[in-house]
Structure formats: C-alpha cells, structure tokens
Amino acid sequence: MDKLNDNEKLHFSLLDPFKINSSEELKYIAKNLYNAGTDAFLIGGTLGVSKDKLDFVISLLDDYEIPKIIFPSNINLLSEKADALLFLSLLNSDDIYYVIGAQIVAAPIIKMLQMEVIPTAYVIVGHGGTAAHIGKARVIPYDNFELATAYTLAAEYLGMDFVYLEAGSGAPEPIRPEMISFIKKASSIPLIIGGGIRSVEVALKLVEAGANIIVTGNIIESDVDKAIKIIRGIKNK
Template sequence: MNEWRHVFKLDPNKLIENEDLSSICESGTDAIIIGGTDGVTFDNVYDLAERVQQYTVPCLLEVSTMEAIMPGFDGYLIPSVLNSKEKHFVTGIQHEAIKEYNDWIDWNQMVVEGYCVMNDQAKVFKAAECEFPTQEDVMAYAVMAEQMFRFPIFYLEYSGMFGDVELVKQVSSQLEQTALFYGGGIESYDQAAAMKQYADVIVVGNIIYKDVQAALRTVEACR
C-alpha cells in the first residue's frame, strides 16, 4: 500500500459489464476497492468480488455495513468519518464490529482510514451525518489522523465533485507518515494529474460507469 499511486473504486450496487471490468482490472491500477454508500449487500459484494478476483490486481473491501463483511479479500479498509456529528460513524460501528467479530479478525489485514467528507450534497455526507468543515477544520483533522490516532490513511472525499487542489496541497504539507488519499470527481487525465501532484493516492470511481476509456486514462496520469 505504501507504493500505491492509483486505485479504482467499484460500487457493488452499480452494474459493470465484463469487458469494462476486465479493462479496469488489467489497467495497471494498484488495487480495486469494493465499497459504496447505499445498496451494499452481502450478495452484491460477493458477486463483484468473485468477478474481480479472477484477475491478479489486489482487491480490498471498504467496510460500510457489517452485513457485507466476508472473508477472502486482500485487505479491509475501515472508515472513521472524522467530520461526522455522530459518534456512531467515528467509532461506534467499529466498536460493534469488534464485539461481534473480534475472534475472527486478522488485524494485519485491517487498515483504518480517517475520512473527511467535503461535499455536502453527497450521499455519504448525509448518510454519515457530517458537518461541513472549514479549511482550518480539515487541516486539524489531518493532524489528528496522523499525530493523535496514527491512522495510516487520511482520505479527503469529495464524492462526485472535483475538489480544491490548493487545499489538497496544504493538507499534503501537514502529513509525513499518514498517506493522503484523494477521491471525488476525477474524470480526466488532467484532473488525475492535478491531484496526484499532492495526494499520495487518487481514488477513481464514478467515471468508470460513464466513460471507461476516460477512467483508464487516469491510470496513465499517475504513472
């Protein structure tokens, strides 16, 4: 993960044709993350994972609901939404999961992400009951993620909207050990290149379902 530069994120609640999936998995991206905000079920996660795992690219599950947790992934990403107003989305779900699954958890496969959701119109912003952060808030969350919680990932999530390159640059300057992930609105080579200047890893998702060729060009931008 320390050498990742680009990942594709696939939503189990969206349809993707086999040909497009093959192109995505064989694109040279560093990993495929399976995860979404709504409509995530055991069955659709299982079906998508089974298709992705035909390829050699690492496949990780971003855990958004305990009902969809299953073995067999190369790793598990555990979000903690730092700008949520509700404890449930910061530590509550994780606490419930540990009570239920602690005896089966391989902690070497678990990676915690400190999320900061930046688009107040996004489903995830509303679902996680987020509070819109100021620039000062974002910088403080980044420092919290690294210096207080020692999270390996700080994730700036614009979720469908292309974000503020200057803010990503400033957040990057605050982080030394924690990797900065950026996700949101990347639909072109140029946008991917702009964010990759400062983010350690860019996450590309929605464009896969609109223009798979444009999605593939984002991989080229990160090489």
C-alpha cells in the same frame, strides 16, 4: 501499500456492486482497469449493497492479482473473500456511531474472519454526496484548508495509516489541489483523494499537489476509456 514507500502514486478503482448491471459488464470493466495499471479494486457503495452482492463482485475479480479492498458503508459489508478492509472512522460525523460505534460492532467479526484492516480516517469535504447525508457529516468547506489540515493532523496523532478526503461520489467539484498542498506542508500522512474526479487533467493536478492515491468511481461505469486515461496518466508520472 508498500509501493507508497517508494513515493509511487497509486490509483484505486471503486466498484459499486449496486451500480454494476451484469457479470459481463464487471468483467469487461475490471479487465480494462487492470490492464491500464490500476493498483487496487475498492469495492463498496453507500446504498443498495448487500453482502451477497459484495461477495459476488469480489469473486468475479479473482483473476486479477491486485488487492481487493472493501470500502464499507456499514457493518454488513465484511467479507473474508477480500484482501483487506478500509477500517474507516468518519472523523467529521456528528454521530458517534460513525466515528467509533460501527467500528466496535464490526471489530469482533473482523477478528473472527481474520481480515486485514487499513486504519483510515474518512473526512468529508464540500459537496459530500450521499456519504455525507448518511454519515451525518459536518462537511468541511472546499476552501477551509486550515480545518482540513487540523483533521489530518488529528488522524496522524491518532495513529491512522491514511486520510481519505472525500468530496462525495459524483461531486460536481473534487477536492481542490490547493487544499492538498496546504495539508502536505503540515503532515506527511498519505492522502487518499476521491469524489468527482472525471478527467486526467484534474487527477494529475491532485497528484502534483501531493495526493498519494486517487480514487475514481462513477467515471468507471459511465466512461471506462476516461478512467483508463486517468490511470495511465497517474502511473506514467
């Protein structure tokens, strides 16, 4: 994350253990993403991810010297095999469990495993997908820039390191660049942007608007060449 100090734009590759069919497939995908210049592997998914599958995927990524970061959907997805954990609080959940409950249950385990944590506000926008359903999020409309800015400022004042604006995995529309530039006028907290990003053109608009980290998930599994183009586009900025 030190790269952020140099104002470098980063790309994170989200690998969902539930969607990966074989170790050969994972190795092929990981090699391509790594060679294209992705900055980290995010490992996680909302449904169907067991601790065993998580550990298995992390161990297959051992050869690549970029951070392997857990993107947890529940408290079972903790592993000392990873380099770090996005310590998420779903700020716009109606259920206190997702705001601070799961974090309290997980904290002693994280301490025991001596995991590095990255304090991150998770904020779900627009479509929201499965994450919004499970997390009981009161989603922020795609065009409500003021509300998204208020959440971002609250995250900054709470001392979070990042805000992850999530449109939902497979969202038909990603976060709007206009929302990012609006937020950036008020807050300098680094923004992670994900959900529904499928083309280099879209990714570059988000980066130009001020996104610090672009996350792609589905496109990696459905069309790795497109994912490679997105990574190269971002890294050549």
